Amino acid sequence: MMKMNSILSLLTILFLVSSSSVTASSDSPFIVAHKKATLNRLKSGSEKVSVSIDIYNQGSATAYDVSLTDDGWSSEIFKVISGNTSTSWERLDVGAAVSHSFELESNMKTVFYSSPAVVTFRVPTKAALQEAYSTPLLPLEILSDKPKESxxxxxxxxxxxxxxxxxxxxxxxxxxxxxxxxxxxxxxxxxxxxx
CATH class of the missing domain: 1.20.5 (Single alpha-helices involved in coiled-coils or other helix-helix interfaces)
Incomplete structure (x- = not known):
């Protein structure tokens, strides 16, 4: 019984601490970035990779000087054929969403593991730039021999x-x-x- 009371006390303290930290940070942006890529085999023996990154502000304050950098694409494997791997926006209001896309091309057969894109933004109440990372991608099988689907x-x-x-x-x-x-x-x- 004594052990149960101490566990309940500990859980209550953890709940109070976590709820106070949530209310303390409730007036800030919460950036969610979703990265996705699709492969398209070209007749020239290369593969086109279309990358899009959607960024959402799920917080309760505006994010300023928002910049996106997705430079994890090796120049030895990929070349950019349209768009840029980085961009920026002046602000991202509460509940707003922005999207960025670019296309790459590769003629090397490989399995590529992409790193998450990095989103940096400024919050007026903090001096340092804040960072958020996009969702990771599944490994991309560039120019792989795909078996016939049954x-x-x-x-x-x-x-x-x-x-x-x-x-x-x-x-x-x-x-x-x-x-x-x-x-x-x-x-x-x-x-x-x-x-």
Missing amino acids: ALHLVKRLLAKYGSLVSVITIVVLFVYLVATPSKSGAAKGSKKKR
Whole structure:
């Protein structure tokens, strides 16, 4: 019993400390950056990598002097064919989102592990620049030999992608069908009353 009381006391103290730190930092930006890349095989024997980074301010204050740098792309493997790997914005208001994209090209067969993009921003109440990192990418298999997809694998992938949508549409159609069609017992009663 004594051990349980001490654990409860410790949990209460941790809760109070964490809630006070949350309220102390509630007037600041909270930057979330999502990085994604898609591969597109070109006829010239090279692969195009389209990179896009979405940045959101989920905090309760504006972020100023926001800059994005994504320089983890090795120049030995990739060359930039459109856009820049870095950019900046004057400010990012509360609840606002910005997006940046660029394209790279590679003709080297490799598995590439990209580093997260870095977002730096200024908060008026702090002297130092703040940093946030984007989500990481899965390893990119540049110019890999992709096996042919079996029909079963394709069905599984489509079900994973659209299964919930199909379920919702099926439920709605069944509901409309049940509401729109009269029940057989009600129709039978109606015909008996007419006699």
